[in-house]
Amino acid sequence: MSLELWWGSGSPYSWRALLALEYKRLPYVSHQVQFAKQEHKSPQMLSMNPRGRVPVLKDGDYVCYESLAILHYLDRKYPDPPLFGRTPEEAGTITRVISEYEWYAEEHIQKLIYVILFQGIEERMEEIERAMSHVLSEAATIERRLAASDWLVGEHFSAADIVVFPGIQILLRALERREAHELRSRLLPIEARFPAIAAWIKRIEGLPGYERTYPPHWREQ
Ligand SMILES: N[C@@H](CCC(=O)N[C@@H](CS)C(=O)NCC(=O)O)C(=O)O
Known part of the structure; x- marks a missing residue:
């Protein structure tokens, strides 16, 4: 497993992804992007998310963006403890x-x-x-x-x-x-x-x- 998260400080959507990773106690490489330096619009970021927004999650070869999609992905891939309930x-x-x-x-x-x-x-x-x-x-x-x-x-x-x-x-x-x-x-x-x-x-x-x-x-x- 090699999870990586690109996120920005004060971004509520990034905060969602961080909370999910921590709650599931998943190890991840954390990449904080600096909005002031437009790092979220770098070629590398745009190649992962053409909208140039964070959060972006990478798990091996799989890239996922949009915070809600990240929560769903993490829950399907790493189900315990669940984020979307038990029933x-x-x-x-x-x-x-x-x-x-x-x-x-x-x-x-x-x-x-x-x-x-x-x-x-x-x-x-x-x-x-x-x-x-x-x-x-x-x-x-x-x-x-x-x-x-x-x-x-x-x-x-x-x-x-x-x-x-x-x-x-x-x-x-x-x-x-x-x-x-x-x-x-x-x-x-x-x-x-x-x-x-x-x-x-x-x-x-x-x-x-x-x-x-x-x-x-x-x-x-
Ligand atoms: N619907 C997206 C929203 C992501 C989003 O808007 N992120 C903001 C930070 S809060 C961003 O990256 N803004 C940079 C920009 O719009 O240039 C999600 O849920 O992940």
């Missing part, structure tokens, strides 16, 4: 929760992050309000799930947790920015507003190997 019903529910997140939450989370980090909040209050109302409603759904169970689906950490966690972490980090002070109180402090999500974050942070998945540039700032 057909769990697999169905995990895939449903992922799909719900991607359809109803992700776009709005990304909107908030993008406005806070790159566009400026003042001129975009209407867009922000719209995105925030979707995020609050989806966060309430996630909170209800996690109030009933330690993990998003069933008794075990799964691909559903892996897909949702990085987006939430990146949003929480963006909300800490000075520019986001007016938005912050809508979601923070997370322990008070969404206690079950806060406890779930702590649970994931306690998983073996988690520290190796944490975006390295976040430690520096």
Whole structure:
């Protein structure tokens, strides 16, 4: 086995792949690409992923990109512990929760992050309000799930947790920015507003190997 992963610091999609590799305790060669140097657009990267995006996984001669495809590949190839459940019903529910997140939450989370980090909040209050109302409603759904169970689906950490966690972490980090002070109180402090999500974050942070998945540039700032 010779697994290699190309990933970028702070990329939620890369974080998914890292979490999956660590959870499965698979040894891998880690290649961090520097976005600022456009390393993800190098000829080598483009030959593996013509879209020039990370994560990219290589396993021997097989190359896989798109984070969800990487999770599926790893689970079929290295099934224990499973990411997509132990029964057909769990697999169905995990895939449903992922799909719900991607359809109803992700776009709005990304909107908030993008406005806070790159566009400026003042001129975009209407867009922000719209995105925030979707995020609050989806966060309430996630909170209800996690109030009933330690993990998003069933008794075990799964691909559903892996897909949702990085987006939430990146949003929480963006909300800490000075520019986001007016938005912050809508979601923070997370322990008070969404206690079950806060406890779930702590649970994931306690998983073996988690520290190796944490975006390295976040430690520096
Ligand atoms: N749908 C892809 C998204 C991958 C993606 O957009 N990665 C970003 C980093 S978060 C990237 O590589 N961006 C570089 C670019 O667009 O030039 C996945 O799930 O892997």
